[in-house]
Amino acid sequence: MPKHDPRIDAYIERAAPFAQPILARVREWVHEACPQVEETIKWGMPTFEYAGGILCGMAAFKQHASFGFWKHALVLGEGEPRDGMGSYGKMASLQDLPPKKTLVAHIRKAMKLNEDGVKAPTTRKTAPKPPPEAPADLAAALKKNKAAKASFDAFPPGAKREYIEWIVEAKREDTRAKRLAQAVEWMAEGKRRNWKYENC
Template sequence: MPARDPRIDAYIDRAQPFAQPILTHVRGLVHETCPDVEETIKWGMPTFVHAGGLLCGMAAFKQHASFGFWKHGLVMGEDGERNGMGSFGRLVSIEDLPPKRTLMALIRKAVRLNEHGVRTAAAPRRARPPLAVPADLQQALRAVPAAARTFEAFSPSHRREYVEWVLEAKRAETRQRRIAQAVAWMTEGKPRNWKYVKG
C-alpha cells in the first residue's frame, strides 16, 4: 500500500477543527476505494492521483471544506452542477457529504475513468469580437491601396494587433507615427509583430 504523504497529515493538522474530521473521512474513503492511489499536494491542496492522472482533491478553508473530482462532470453526470467549491459544495460537517456507499461508488467511477484514459474536454476558446478600425487608420489605409489589401487579407487577430497598437498610443503624435509605420509595414505585407515571426 502506498505511503501517505506527510504533507497531507500536516495540512489536516493545520485545518480548522470542524474541517479535520471531514478531510480525514474523505481521505480514508479514497484510500479504501482505491488502495493504490497516490497522494500529493497541488495548488497548495491535498490531491489524489491514480493511473497517471488527477483523481480528486480536498481543501479546508476558514468556514468550510471541499472535496471534488477532477473530472467532475463525467463523475457526477450532466446534472452534477458545481455548487460552490468542489463537487459537493461547502462542507461544514461529514453529514454534508453523501452516504459512504454513494461516495465510494462515485470514487470508483472516477477511478475507472482514469484507468480507461478518459480525458475531460477542453473548454472552447471564445473568439474575441473584432475591434472597430479607427477612422484615422481607415483613412490612411484608403490612401495606400496595397496596405488596405494587406489589412483586409489579414486574419482577425493580425488586424486586432494593428488596431490595438494604434489605440494604445497616449499622445496624438505617437498615434500618427504608429499609423504611418503600420501603413508602411502593411504595404510590404508585414503583420504588426513581423520582427518576431520565425522565418
C-alpha cells in the same frame, strides 16, 4: 497500511477546526475504496492519484471544505454542477458529506475511468471577443493625430478595448471629453491606458 503523505497530514492540521474532520473522513474513504491510491500535493491542495492520473482532490477554505473528482462530469454526470471547486458543493460539517456508499461508488467509477485511460473532458473555451471598434468621437480624434493613431492601430485588441471602455463608460459628456483628450495624448506618446501601473 495506506500510504499517507506527511504534507497532507500537515495540511489537515493547519485547516480550520470545522474542516479537519471532513478532510480526514474523505481521505479515509478514498483509501478504503482505492487501497493503491497515491497521495500528493498539487496546486497547494491534497490530491489523490491512481493508475497514472489524478483521481480526486480536496481542499479547505475559510468557511467550507470541498472534495472533487478530476473527471467530475464523467463520474457524477454532465449536468451536475460544481460548487466551491468540489463535486459535492461547499461542505461545512460531516453532515454535508454524501453517504459513504455513494462516495465510495463514485471513487470506484473514477478509478475505472483512470484504469481505462479515459481523459477528462476538455472545457469548452469561450469564443474570442471580436476586435474592439472605436466610437466615432475617438476615431475622429485619432484621425487628427497621426502618432496617436499609429499607436492605437499597433495595440493588441485588449489594449484598444481598455481605452475604448474607459471613454465610453464616462457618465457625463465633459468627463468623456476629458478622457478622450487624455487618451489621445497618452497614445501619441505610445502609452497604454494603464501605463502608470505597467512598470510598478
